[in-house]
Amino acid sequence: MFAPIIDIIKLINAVIFALLILQNASYFVWLALAYAELRRSVRREKKPNLWSMLTKDFTFSISLLVPAHNEETTVVENVHSLLALQYPDFEVVVVNDGSSDRTLETLIEKFDLTKIHRACQLAIPHRRIRGLYGNPRYPRLIVVDKENGGKSDALNAAINLARNPIVCSIDADSVLDADSLIRAMRPFVEEPEQMIAVGGTVRVANGCTVKAGQVIQIMPPRQMLPLFQSVEYLRAFLIARLAWSRLHAMLIISGAFGLFKRNAVIQAGGYSTSTVGEDMELVVKLHRSMREKGIAYQMRYVPDPICWTEAPDTLQVLQRQRTRWQRGLLETLFKHRRMLFNPSYGPVGLVGMPNFLAFDVIGPLLEMTGYVLIPFCGVIGVLSYEFFIAYFMLTFALGICLSVGSLFLAELSAHHSLKPKDLLLLTAGAVVENFGYRQLNNYWRLMGFWQFMRDKQGWGAMPRAGFSRG
Amino acid sequence: MPLFRMQILILQLQTILFQLQIFLLQVISWLSFSLAMVSLAVIMGLIIRRAILDHGKRLAAERQNLLMDRMLACLEDPGQLGTLKEQLRPDDQRLLLGLFEGMIPNLRGEYAQRLSDMMRTLGVMENQIRELQHRKWWRRANACKILAWIRDPRVIESLEKTMNDPNGDVRLEAATALVKLDAVRSPSLLLAKLAEATLTRSLALVDLCRTLGPSCVSEFIAMLDGDFPDRVMTLAVDALGFSGDLRAVEPLLKLQQHSSAEVRFAAVQSLGALGDPRALAVFEKSLHDPAWEVRAQTAFWLGRLGASEMLSPLQDRLDDDQWWVRYRAAEALAAMGNAGAIALRGFAEDVRPRVAEIAQGVLNEKGLAT
Numbered sequence: 001m002f003a004p005i006i007d008i009i010k011l012i013n014a015v016i017f018a019l020l021i022l023q024n025a026s027y028f029v030w031l032a033l034a035y036a037e038l039r040r041s042v043r044r045e046k047k048p049n050l051w052s053m054l055t056k057d058f059t060f061s062i063s064l065l066v067p068a069h070n071e072e073t074t075v076v077e078n079v080h081s082l083l084a085l086q087y088p089d090f091e092v093v094v095v096n097d098g099s100s101d102r103t104l105e106t107l108i109e110k111f112d113l114t115k116i117h118r119a120c121q122l123a124i125p126h127r128r129i130r131g132l133y134g135n136p137r138y139p140r141l142i143v144v145d146k147e148n149g150g151k152s153d154a155l156n157a158a159i160n161l162a163r164n165p166i167v168c169s170i171d172a173d174s175v176l177d178a179d180s181l182i183r184a185m186r187p188f189v190e191e192p193e194q195m196i197a198v199g200g201t202v203r204v205a206n207g208c209t210v211k212a213g214q215v216i217q218i219m220p221p222r223q224m225l226p227l228f229q230s231v232e233y234l235r236a237f238l239i240a241r242l243a244w245s246r247l248h249a250m251l252i253i254s255g256a257f258g259l260f261k262r263n264a265v266i267q268a269g270g271y272s273t274s275t276v277g278e279d280m281e282l283v284v285k286l287h288r289s290m291r292e293k294g295i296a297y298q299m300r301y302v303p304d305p306i307c308w309t310e311a312p313d314t315l316q317v318l319q320r321q322r323t324r325w326q327r328g329l330l331e332t333l334f335k336h337r338r339m340l341f342n343p344s345y346g347p348v349g350l351v352g353m354p355n356f357l358a359f360d361v362i363g364p365l366l367e368m369t370g371y372v373l374i375p376f377c378g379v380i381g382v383l384s385y386e387f388f389i390a391y392f393m394l395t396f397a398l399g400i401c402l403s404v405g406s407l408f409l410a411e412l413s414a415h416h417s418l419k420p421k422d423l424l425l426l427t428a429g430a431v432v433e434n435f436g437y438r439q440l441n442n443y444w445r446l447m448g449f450w451q452f453m454r455d456k457q458g459w460g461a462m463p464r465a466g467f468s469r470g
Numbered sequence: 471m472p473l474f475r476m477q478i479l480i481l482q483l484q485t486i487l488f489q490l491q492i493f494l495l496q497v498i499s500w501l502s503f504s505l506a507m508v509s510l511a512v513i514m515g516l517i518i519r520r521a522i523l524d525h526g527k528r529l530a531a532e533r534q535n536l537l538m539d540r541m542l543a544c545l546e547d548p549g550q551l552g553t554l555k556e557q558l559r560p561d562d563q564r565l566l567l568g569l570f571e572g573m574i575p576n577l578r579g580e581y582a583q584r585l586s587d588m589m590r591t592l593g594v595m596e597n598q599i600r601e602l603q604h605r606k607w608w609r610r611a612n613a614c615k616i617l618a619w620i621r622d623p624r625v626i627e628s629l630e631k632t633m634n635d636p637n638g639d640v641r642l643e644a645a646t647a648l649v650k651l652d653a654v655r656s657p658s659l660l661l662a663k664l665a666e667a668t669l670t671r672s673l674a675l676v677d678l679c680r681t682l683g684p685s686c687v688s689e690f691i692a693m694l695d696g697d698f699p700d701r702v703m704t705l706a707v708d709a710l711g712f713s714g715d716l717r718a719v720e721p722l723l724k725l726q727q728h729s730s731a732e733v734r735f736a737a738v739q740s741l742g743a744l745g746d747p748r749a750l751a752v753f754e755k756s757l758h759d760p761a762w763e764v765r766a767q768t769a770f771w772l773g774r775l776g777a778s779e780m781l782s783p784l785q786d787r788l789d790d791d792q793w794w795v796r797y798r799a800a801e802a803l804a805a806m807g808n809a810g811a812i813a814l815r816g817f818a819e820d821v822r823p824r825v826a827e828i829a830q831g832v833l834n835e836k837g838l839a840t
Binding site: 117123190191194390394419420427 | 491492495496498499502503505506508509510512513514516517518520521524607608671672673674793794797800828831832834835
C-alpha cells in the first residue's frame with residue numbers, strides 16, 4: 001500500500017541528491033573560473049602604463065549617484081568621504097528621496113548650500129524634483145531634493161541630472177576605498193567603446209575602523225552574524241561574480257558600487273521602480289537591450305575596487321534584507337523570463353539565468369526539503385545509511401570547501417591582505433556558517449519566495465548601527 | 471527453467487547495482503570529506519605563508535630604509551657609489567628597483583641623471599634589459615617602464631627590439647618608454663606596431679600619441695593623407711589637436727568631409743583645442759553634421775572659443791532633436807556675453823517647448839535669467 005509513496009519519496013530524494021551534485025560541481029567549475037579570472041585581473045593590475053594614465057585629465061568623468069532616504073546621522077560624513085576620493089574629474093549627486101528626517105536640512109547646514117538650477121535632460125521618468133542645492137565652495141557636489149519614490153526613482157533622477165558619461169551608483173551608508181574609482185575605471189579605459197558596466201567588490205565593514213570616511217584598519221567582524229556575512233560576501237564576489245564575469249554572463253552588479261555608461265542606462269530605460277532588486281534588474285535589462293539591438297558590449301567585475309558596507313547584525317534586519325533580495329531575484333527572473341534558455345541572449349540566457357533559477361530559486365527549496373526528508377527516510381529505513389552520509393557530506397563538507405576556497409581567492413587577490421589571525425577567524429566562520437546560518441538563509445529565501453507569490457512590495461526598515469569610528 | 475535463470479540474473483544485477491550505488495555514495499562521502507580537509511589544510515598553509523611573508527616584509531622594509539639612506543648619500547656624493555656597490559647583497563636588486571621606481575619620478579635635472587647613472591652602475595639597467603626577455607609579459611612590461619627613465623643607447627636599442635614583442639601591452643609600454651626617452655624615429659611605424667584592435671581602442675594609446683604629438687607634427691600630418699584605419703587616423707587627429715602646432719589646422723579642416731563620424735568628431739575637437747579662427751567656417755557646417763555627437767562637440771567648442779559671429783547658427787541648434795546638442799548650443803550662447811544672453815532670453819519665450827525649455831534651463835543654470 002505504501003510502495004508508491006515510498007517510490008515517490010525515493011524519487012524526490014534522488015532529485016535532491018542529483019541537484020546537489022550538480023550544484024556542487026557547478027560551484028567547483030566557478031571556483032576554477034574565478035581563479036583563472038582573478039589571475040588575469042591581477043596581471044591587468046600590473047599594467048604599469050594604465051595606472052599613471054588614469055590620473056590624467058582625459059579619462060572619463062564620473063557622476064557618483066547617492067540616493068539617501070532618512071540618512072541624517074551618516075550622510076554628511078559619507079559625502080565628505082566621497083568628495084575626498086582620488087579621481088581626476090567627478091561630481092557627487094546626492095538625492096534626498098523625500099526623507100522624513102532632517103537629511104536635507106543637515107546637508108544644507110553642513111555644506112552651506114543654496115538653491116541652484118541645472119538644465120536637465122528628462123530621459124527617464126521620475127517623481128518631481130523640489131529643488132537643487134549647491135555651493136561654489138564644493139563645486140563637485142549637487143544635492144537634489146525630490147518627492148519620495150524609492151531608491152530606483154532617486155537613481156533615475158540622478159542619472160537625468162548627471163553630466164558625465166559614466167555614472168556610479170553608491171549607497172549612502174557605504175564607504176569607498178580612496179582609489180576605488182581609479183581601479184574601477186580601468187576596464188573603461190581598456191575598452192572605452194564596448195564596456196558598459198563595471199562592478200566592484202563589496203565587503204563587510206563591521207569590525208573595521210573607519211576614520212574620516214576611510215577604512216583605516218581592516219579586521220573581520222567579531223560578532224557571529226556579520227562574520228558569516230563576511231565569508232558569504234567573499235564567496236559571492238570572489239567566486240560567483242568573477243566566474244560569471246569570465247563567462248560574460250554577469251547578472252548582478254551591486255547597487256552599493258557599480259559603474260555604468262550613462263547612455264547605455266538611458267537606452268535601457270533606467271532603473272525599474274517596480275522591483276526591489278533594481279540593481280540586478282538593470283544589469284539584466286542592459287544585457288537584454290544590447291543583445292536585442294545587436295550592439296557589441298562588455299561588462300566586467302573587477303575585484304580590487306572595494307566598497308565597504310555595514311552588514312546587519314540582528315536576525316530581524318538580516319531576514320528583511322534576504323527576503324527582499326530573494327523577491328528582487330524572482331521579480332527580475334519573472335520580468336525577463338523571455339531570456340531564460342533563449343540562445344539569442346547568449347551566455348546570459350543560456351547559463352546565467354538558468355543558473356539563478358536552478359540554484360537560487362529551486363535549490364533552497366530542495367535543500368530545505370532534503371533536510372527534513374532525508375533524515376526522516378533514514379529513520380524509517382527507506383534510505384541507506386550511505387545515502388544519508390553522502391547527502392550531508394555533499395552539503396556540509398563541500399560547503400566548507402567552497403567557503404574556504406573564497407578565502408583562498410581573497411588571500412590571492414591580496415589587495416587588502418589580512419593578518420594571519422584574522423584569516424584564521426574567517427576560516428572558523430567559513431566552517432561554522434554551514435551549521436545553522438546556511439539553513440537560516442535558505443529559510444529566508446523560501447520566505448522571499450512566498451512573499452513574491454503573494455506580491456508583497458516594499459523594502460522594510462534597515463536600521464544601521466553605524467561604523468566603528470577611529 | 472530459463473525464466474528462473476532470468477530471475478536470478480536480474481537479482482544478481484540488482485545486487486551489483488545496489489553495491490555500485492553504495493560504492494558511489496561512499497566515494498562521494500569520502501571525496502567531499504577529503505576535499506574539505508584539503509581545503510582546510512591549504513588555507514592553514516596560506517595562513518602560515520602569510521605570517522612568513524609579513525615577517526619578510528618587515529625585514530625587507532628595514533633593509534630598504536637602510537639602502538635608501540645610502541642611495542641618498544650617493545646622490546649627494548657620487549663618490550660613495552663604490553662603497554654602496556660592495557655592500558650590496560644579491561637579493562638587494564629588487565629593493566633597489568623599488569626605491570628607484572619610487573624616487574625617480576620625483577627627481578629633476580642633475581639628481582635624476584645621477585640616480586639613473588647609479589642604477590646603471592649598480593646593475594639595475596642590465597638586469598632590466600635582461601628582464602625584457604622574461605617569459606611573463608607583465609615582467610617585460612614593467613622592465614620597459616623602468617628603462618624609460620634611463621637614457622642609454624643600449625636601452626633604446628632594446629626597447630626598439632621590444633616593439634616586436636608578441637604581447638600588445640608590452641609593445642605599448644615599450645612605445646611609451648621610447649616616447650619618454652624622446653627616441654621615436656617614426657610615429658607611423660610606431661603606431662603600425664600597435665595597430666591591433668584591443669590596443670587602438672585603449673585610451674592608453676591616445677595618451678601616448680598626445681605625448682608624442684608636439685615632436686612629430688609633420689609625421690602625423692602626413693598620416694592624415696595615408697591609408698590608415700579610422701581608429702589610427704583618429705589617434706593622429708587627436709594628437710595633432712593637442713600638439714598646439716598651427717600647421718595642423720589646414721589638414722584638419724579637410725577632414726570635415728571624412729566618412730567616419732569618429733574622425734570628424736576628433737577633427738572638431740582638435741580644431742577647437744587649437745583655437746584657430748580658420749576653423750569657424752568649418753564649424754558652421756559641422757553644426758549640421760549627421761552625427762549628433764559631432765554637432766554637440768562643435769557647439770561646445772564654439773562656446774569655448776566665444777565666437778560671437780556664430781550666434782545665428784547656434785540659435786538654429788536650439789531646436790535640434792538631441793538634448794545634448796540643444797544644451798551645448800544654449801551653453802555656447804550663454805558663454806557669448808550679453809548678445810548670447812539676450813538671444814537666450816528671447817528663446818525662453820519661444821512657442822516651441824523644447825527650445826523654450828533649454829533656453830530657460832541654461833539661463834537659470836548660468837544665473838542669467840532676469
